[in-house]
Amino acid sequence: MPKYLLLKHYRGGPEPHRPVPPIDQWAPEDVEAHMAFQNHVSELLEGNGEYVDAQALTPARTWVRYGGPDAAPVSTDGPLPETSDLVAGWWMIDVASHERAVELAAYVSSEPGPGGEPLYEWIDVREVMWERPRTTDAA
């Protein structure tokens, strides 16, 4: 059973299929419907026995690197191009196949947007590497 991350992004990824304003500019009932759908997805995954984890990330980002010997770490929170990729959160799922992961990602992407119409959000599907060594010989 492979595991996948279904990643949602604040920005980045392919050209939006349906450009929409940021969620804080939606009608309150649309915001409510959108959030209810997120909870519904978690419950659905739990009910299916496919749920592993779900987390959300704040958009604040700090890039850090080694500063060199005897120097403080170097960090920056910007400026970064507006187009740089920014992950917003994920569901981790444990499913039968890649096809099933794609099916679930498409369902997540059907989440309601402004006016209650599907958002068509791009979902980034990534396979999680299996940590445990295999029992059979590797090539």
Place this chain on the structure above:
Amino acid sequence: MIDEPTRRLDEGALRALVPRVLARLVRRGEDFDAAEDALQEALLEALRVWSGHPPRDPRAWLATVATRRLVDARRSEAARHRREEATHAQPPPAEPRPAATEEGDDTLFLLFCCCHPELAPASQVALTLRAVGGLTTREIADAFYVPEATMAQRISRAKRALHGRRLDQPGDLAVVLRVLYLIYTAGHAGRVCLAGEAIGLARQLTLATEEPEARGLLALMLLNHARLPARFDPVGRIVTLDRQDRGLWDRREIAEGVRVLQSALALQRPGRYQIEAAIAALHGDAASAEETDWPQILAWYDDLVALSDDPARQDPAAVLGRAVAVGHVLGAAAGLRETDRLRDVIDDRHRWHAVRAHLHELDGDLPAAATAYAQAARRATNVAERDHLVRQAARTRAAEL
């Protein structure tokens, strides 16, 4: 659920009773789902009271208590009698010791229930480990790195799916074999050794059926498992077959695997597990990589590939394994030509690139090997394999300079 303080009881012996008691209940006409729950409760009860009041006949005790739980559940009666009952549960008059075949029938019957063809593979695996292997939901969840609640849900959905199905028909042995092999390949590390569980289940299966493929599967697992101690170095790096310290192989396990395989082959009904076991036996038999009997291995791969009408599509793993053997018998170029047949089918899999890298290296073409190893590393879905392939790429690239 079996908790820490009670581990002093012989947990292995207790677990071994699970399939027998469960099979008995289900065959008597109890619902699988309810019977499994009742038996889990009886096990908990056993762990609570047995240290003080060990029963004369543990199996009969479990059956009695589980039956009472079922009756309780049906009557929706209060649980107030439970403790008292469990403490004083006396087995019915001792049954005559059942014959070995009867025990085998019970195991087979349960495996057919758990590996019902209409269940998804993940559900078949979970149910088998719990109902036949006697593992707790938590242990199964840990083994697959998912939350306990997720595994519990998977198991209860699977049991619900069995609801109302006729379970008295002979099941599909091919599915049972596939499920056991799936458990075996899921791994060997962690608190629960799934490979060991799979070997135990396969052993039980061979006691329950004469089918040579069941023995073939057990032999394959044993022969593969025997090489496990040599497959990783002390810091966890993969060591490929040709570089393994053969002194680390478990000779006793290899000998048992060969014995089991011979008894299967003697029945003259070959199948894929017997053939794969025969290939593993030939590797196990070679005192060094150079002494590997590649022509014989290739002959077995010919048989394996011949089991499919369209091997490239139906069994690409066999075609790929055969390509390696061809490379060793007829030369690397011939082996590479064999892998070309799979280009459209699995060129997105790491193993296809890894095999080609190995054959390029065999051919002395290090730049091509390095490129193919790097391609394989990019597609690996396992951390140890990815790391191994990255090292192979770096090694062959450095050697070409």
